[in-house]
Amino acid sequence: MDFHPTEEQAAAASLAARIFHDLATHERLAAAGTGSDAELWKALTAAGLTAAVEEVGLLGLVLLLEEQGRTTAQVPYAATCAYGVLPVAAHGSSEQRARLLPALGSGEAVATGAFPARRTVTAGSDGRLTGTAPVVPWLRDATHVLVPDRDRTLWLVRTDAPGVATRPVETTAPWSAGSLTLTGAPAERLGGPDAHDAVLAAARTAFAGLQAGVCAGSLARAVEYTSTREQFGRPLSTNQGVMLRAADAHMDTEAIRVTAYEAAWRIDEGLPAREHALTAAWWASEAGKRVVHTGQHLHGGMGADLEHPVHRHFLWGRQLDAYLGCGSELLSELGALISEGEKSDGEKKGEDA
Incomplete structure (x- = not known):
């Protein structure tokens, strides 16, 4: 396994980070309400970041969605890539690819x-x-x-x-x-009989990458707040309880990230990856909700303010927790898949004997 991004993937992620940082500000997000930011979406598509997904693959998309998650940018980027660009590129006919991919890449189609x-x-x-x-x-x-x-x-x-x-x-x-x-x-x-499971595995992996970014953004806000907020003459971050909660949140975030990277890499390489996608989705669900709860909790009373930026990470984290399967559902599906594989292996060994 090689999780090091290619030059193209790194460049795309860097460009996405700059655009999201510049345009997905707290003020703009608050003004958007529950809608999408049309100007930000136009900037992403004009920069070629939607069309680029066809070239950088699922691992590249995971890197890009991490940057969206860090800012909770309200654009249909994850959906368009996971349910449009990648499925059409992988499973569409030559006519469908020629007709749909340019429109999806330019933002004309969502x-x-x-x-x-x-x-x-x-x-x-x-x-x-x-x-x-x-x-x-x-x-x-x-x-x-x-x-x-x-x-x-x-x-x-x-x-x-x-x-x-x-x-x-x-x-x-x-x-x-x-x-x-x-x-x-x-x-x-779109596609043949195997397309459904392939698209679902890729979508679960992509949204796990989005969750990794949401968690990283929540934790970054908590670290900044506890490092500057003082209690009894010293920063909150010097308290052992705060450090332990932040350390656990960091480890959870890294677990989401690395399992998403592994699943994405395997899918890009054409290797079996359904179990790995389920694993990434489980971490995104179970660990993700722990991290966003921690991010809000470490803000103390400020975390209860519905207008505070960290609350947006909390909302996204809880939405992603249940999207495409909550923890128990994913474990049940993963267990059935493993059991099915073990049964198939046993039958094969019996035939060989």
Whole structure:
């Protein structure tokens, strides 16, 4: 395994860090409310950071999403890349890639996904979809939605197509979410029978990278606050209890990061990675909520202020905790996957004997 970023990945992450730092300020985020920042989205796409994901791969995307997470920037970047650029590049036909990738890269098209799949959407023999997805992140910004049906087949749906209805939904984090209702909506199939599991594994890995950034940003704010805030004539950071909480949060953040890196690297290399993606998602869920709780707690009374920047990290961390599967769900799925693998190995050994 080699987690060292390539020159292209490092350059893209550095550029993203500058753009997010300059434009995703507390004042701009507060002004955006629960909506997305159109100017920031335009700056990201104009800089080529959406189109670049096709070249830097999933590991590069994880690095880029860390930078988004550090600032909790309100743009549909994670969704467009995880449910648009990467799936189309990996599973789309040559015609779909030629038609969709330029629009996704320029920001003309915005993608999201109706994940996790609840098997509430059915596809007719004519490729028309019927069903509902109660909560879809960044749906209010999206032009295309990647929808899995009951058979785990993936379909791309345009939000302006006949038979498609959307309604705003507020979530814990301000993700411009909405509910999706399909009534005989036309759709185009994306990929073959293996596409669903591959896209879900990549999405879980990508959002784990986003969570790593959210946690890093929360912890950085807590370190800054406790280093400057004094109690009884000395900084709060000199108290043993504060140091231990911060150290535990740092280790949790690193665990999220390294498991996301490993899963992303394996997916980019074409290696089996479903177990690794589930592991990264579990750390993002379980450790992520611990870190954002710590970040808020270490701010003391200031952490209870809903307008304080650290509260935004708390909201994002809790949203990501449950998105694409909470800890217990992920462990159950991981256990079933491991058991299935062990059963297959045992049958193979029996055949060899």
